[in-house]
Amino acid sequence: MKTAEIKLTIQLDDNNVPENIMWESTDAQNKEKLPVKSMMLALWDASYKNTLRIDLWTKDMPVDEMKRFFYETLQTMGDSFLRATGETNIVEDLRDYCAHFAEKMELVK
Structure with missing residues (x-):
């Protein structure tokens, strides 16, 4: 091992x-x-x-980088959850929320 x-x-x-x-x-x-x-x-x-x-x-972590860090963490948690459970419907909901989060945090234009 x-x-x-x-x-x-x-x-x-x-x-x-x-x-x-x-x-x-x-x-x-x-x-x-x-x-x-x-x-x-x-x-x-x-x-x-x-x-x-x-x-x-x-x-000294910049706030804009912290916002991006949280966004990317949420996205990758969805990836992990999908691999672990196969629950596609809830992961699609999480992806929708991540898009909303990115828009509200002005991470995308």
Whole structure:
């Protein structure tokens, strides 16, 4: 059995606000830490039947990029949900909402 590890390194300021977020993976071709401005991690706890989440972003994350990050995350959640469940109807509804979100956030013209 193969094992892979993903490591997150968060540098915090004196108020515990993220200044830098870096990630690395043992499976990546590039073995150095790669910087990112925002992350969302969701884990399913089967024992308690609930979701554990970590949402972090650096204090210099631009608002327009945060809007795009949320939009793309919603889109890819739809992709994952479709692959996991085959529920095409609800994914189409989510796609409709994503289009609405993009319009309201002025991500598309």
